[in-house]
Amino acid sequence: MASVVSHSPGGGFIGRRSLLAGMAAVGVAGMRRAEAAEPLTLATNWYAQAELGGFYSAVATGCYQRQGLAVTIRSGGPQVNAMQLLLGGQCDMIIAQPEAVVTAVLNGLPVVTIGATFQKCMTGFLVHPDIADLAALKGHPILISTEARATYWPWLRRTFGYSDAQASVYTFNMQPFVHDPAMAIQSFISSEPYAAERQGIPFRFLLFDDAGYPSYSNAVVVSRRLLEQRPDMLLRFLRASAEGWIDYLHGDARPGDAAIRADNPNVTADHLAWSRARLRAVHGMGPAGGLAMAMDDHQWGRIGTMVCQTAGIADTGRWKGAYTLDLVRQLTATLPA
Template identity: 30%
Template sequence: MNRAVFFLGLVTCFVVTGCSSSTSPVEGDSNRTPVSIQLNWYPEVEHGGAYQASADGTYLNADLDVTIRAGGRETPVAPELLRGRSQFAITNADDVVLFRSQGADIVAVLAAMQNHPRCLLVREDSGVKGFEDLAGMTLQCQPGRAFLPFLRTRGYLDGVREVPYFNSIAAMVNDPKIAVQAYSVAEPLLAQQQGLEVRTLMVSDLGWNPYSSVLVTTGDMIRESPELVAKVVQATQTGWVNFLENPEQANSAILLANKHGMTAEALAFGSEQMRDLAYPDWRGSDTDPAAPVPPELQAKLGRMSPERWQTLVEQMSELELFDAGSIDPADCYTNEFLTTESSVAE
């Protein structure tokens, strides 16, 4: 099913038919405000900041009683927010643009990953050294993902056979001409465990780089409960800073929550990769992997730029995912609830 059509049908149910409910949580018997965060996938390191803030008491210290709701394939993130079943969610920036193009007032309030982990995984013995070498390969991919038309329009998938992807790299084991869509925080380790030497082709290197691990809420929440939004955003921001310094506590919680074959080794690998994605301007070839991230960079974690959102909206418009000029990039995000103080990690 085309992902854009899938979202459009779900969003239309709640926007057009008026079956949404209040998005403001109600105070419980305790002094803490109940809040639900909907994930866009099964619990993994891409959600580490929320699990860290829950596990180490950061949410509780902010007087928040947070429930993290696991997602899965085709999780209806926007409808869950519009119905008020969850007040916040974690998704990707390109999904925010799609939601808004379909009439859903979804707003990004924190972007943990500055670089997107989306990649294509190929075997070292495939003969593929870059995207320009993919002709003749079979690519396992999930239809409807926006990075695919981006690659097609630039000719990188010319001569490539596209087949469905079922969240497994098993086909690569016996066939060097198989490539798979992947996340750099997960599948490279799975390949290594299968005894494969692989090459990771990062789609962000081509210019397709939506923010990921993005915390979102609704415009109604921002207008009606700005103090609550600030609490959740800043606590989650602190959670991400702490997770990227020491992920063990959050990874233990993720391992308990994920019932889909997740392992401690995979989480340890993924959380290490996430640090590079969150702080791309800090980690270099001469950086000690064990060195702490400077406080001034920690304080900037989660911030978004107008230029990045402008580029993303223009790219998606060029791909004809919505009508040109129908989305204002400035409406897609806000930095107003993020803390800029270096004490964010304390």
């Protein structure tokens, strides 16, 4: 069974015995891979774009197949709630933001993060050139997604004194920004800035990470049950994904681009090339020599503390259940210079 792309829109506490037993099955899994590929469905958080390119590249170049996996990518969009899909058993893993996973775990949901694509928050605000920093946006109209109200918006309120009255729903249409010189809109580093630049719209992009916002972007999240039952399969997924991402950003991007455009014909080759350059320029996946798909306790500590502070709840450490480092510690693929 070949991997396909669907066109439809240290902290975690795992039973050590069950995890090690699963990892011991890698040898057996190697023999099984020669017989039949194991199916996995990955539900993403947006339409097919360069920000998800490594996963598409891993499908297109056979990285998953070589690891004995038949991966189907189910692309998302503004009306798709990937967390609900995961909890409802409609997919095996999702792309999500760590803050949302921490919130889910604090609410008793059995989900866990096993790896992270980008080593920083890649979201920010597209603003007009007269806005120098995030603090200057206090009192300005800002368009944000529904998801943002549970992720970065509470941090912005607490850090810069924003009010909920400033925020309206972002429909992923840039025209309100064009016509209102006071407005800001949420943006991924390689998305809205591209559109503004190509249309000749003057702008400044303010990355949340530069202002101290702690997070990863596009993390891989699974159910706790799948992690406990099939850690060997998930490790192979991460290994293949790391290879796919390195190929896509630092090698031959053409197979990944072809798979992306087959899933999302609206994205252009020019946009994909521009986006890859931006992702490399900000060292989105980490510094040269760093591990692809990596995570660490320090960053998760910052994320967990931030979520508790912005939610106004006691930090009891329960957020540690939102992630595990057991798999990423076994990854070896490093980012080239």
